[in-house]
Amino acid sequence: MVGVPSASPIGAFLRSRRARLRPGDVGLGEGVRRRRVPGLRREEFAPLAGVSVGYYTRLEQGQTPNVSDAVLDAIARTLRLDEEERAHLYRLARPDRRASPDTGPDRLLPGLRAVVDSIVDLPVLAVGRAADYLAWNRLAHALFAWNQDFAAAGRRDPMANIVRQDFLDPMARELHVDWRQKAVDGVAYLQVAAGRYPRDRAIAALIAELREASGEFVEIWETHPIGTCATTTRRYRHPALGELTLTAEFLRSRDDAGQGVSIFSAAPGSESEAKLRRLAAELAQAS
Structure with missing residues (x-):
């Protein structure tokens, strides 16, 4: 009724954090083109994080399971993530596939x-x-x-x-x-x-x-x-x-x-x- 979840959790998270940054925050001019969405575009953000636009796009799509610590650290630093947000980014980039889908109800320790x-x-x-x-x-x-x-x-x-x-x-x-x-x-x-x-x-x-x-x-x-x-x-x-x-x-x-x-x-x-x-x-x- 009210919305469909994103197919890529990491993409939804990264887009929300790109939306917090303005071009002026990272030394870019605002430009004359009207922005359809708030924040930095992918093509503006990727070079700042030291990755190609194509690679960053695949990361947002959840298609880079072997992404390195160096890349994640650069993205976290460029997005100005705090400690909890950075840890969350790592979890989304490397989801724990060992967890059972049938975890069942919690039993108090x-x-x-x-x-x-x-x-x-x-x-x-x-x-x-x-x-x-x-x-x-x-x-x-x-x-x-x-x-x-x-x-x-x-x-x-x-x-x-x-x-x-x-x-x-x-x-x-x-x-x-x-x-x-x-x-x-x-x-x-x-x-x-x-x-x-x-x-x-x-x-x-x-x-x-x-x-x-x-x-x-x-x-x-x-x-x-x-x-x-x-x-x-x-x-x-x-x-x-x-x-x-x-x-x-x-x-x-x-x-x-x-x-x-x-x-x-x-x-x-x-x-x-x-x-x-x-x-x-x-x-x-x-x-």
Whole structure:
């Protein structure tokens, strides 16, 4: 309904980053010809990166599986990619063909389960490779899913995916003061997951579902934001607590399962910290 994915993920990513550069940014004149698309044309960009136009075109088409580190480094440098974007470029240029297309549902690693179960005074969420909710403690549920009926830790819910919830659950827009930035960050996380697990059918199905269901998702997806949300500070609008500001630290597992834990905290001495403590005390009394 709202768009067809690009046949070449690396091409879509590179085109989005070429679009950010203007001729003046790289010492080229703007010229008199009207530009049909923003940013640098292939024939302008390729010489700057030290490759032929033909070779660069094939790279955008995904037809250069043996591209060298030197070429990728030159392209990343010319496009002014940050560290996460550069890593993403490498993954797209050299997709992991060993990954099974039938990866199956995430099963939470025992070590991450222990982290979730051991923390009671801070909100904690465990997420999977495609940003599925895998587990949460009571405080996280009370804060982030107050209108959802899945209070038992570990129980799955049809909406229990961060990115799907951002775009398809009206609660997300009520909860997040800056919903737009939250949505962009979620798409950035999913972009990285799609690059890391290119044959994962669950990730592909989620992307296809959201492309069909949400024009806003398509708009953001096609800008190709990249990020892993390692540390984020957000403002929340809770129906019982009012507004509070929390910082989340995302701790990724060291293996290749793609799982991680987000631990939320408030600034020491802040009103948000007092609200968290009050909520934790109320939950402890109710148990």
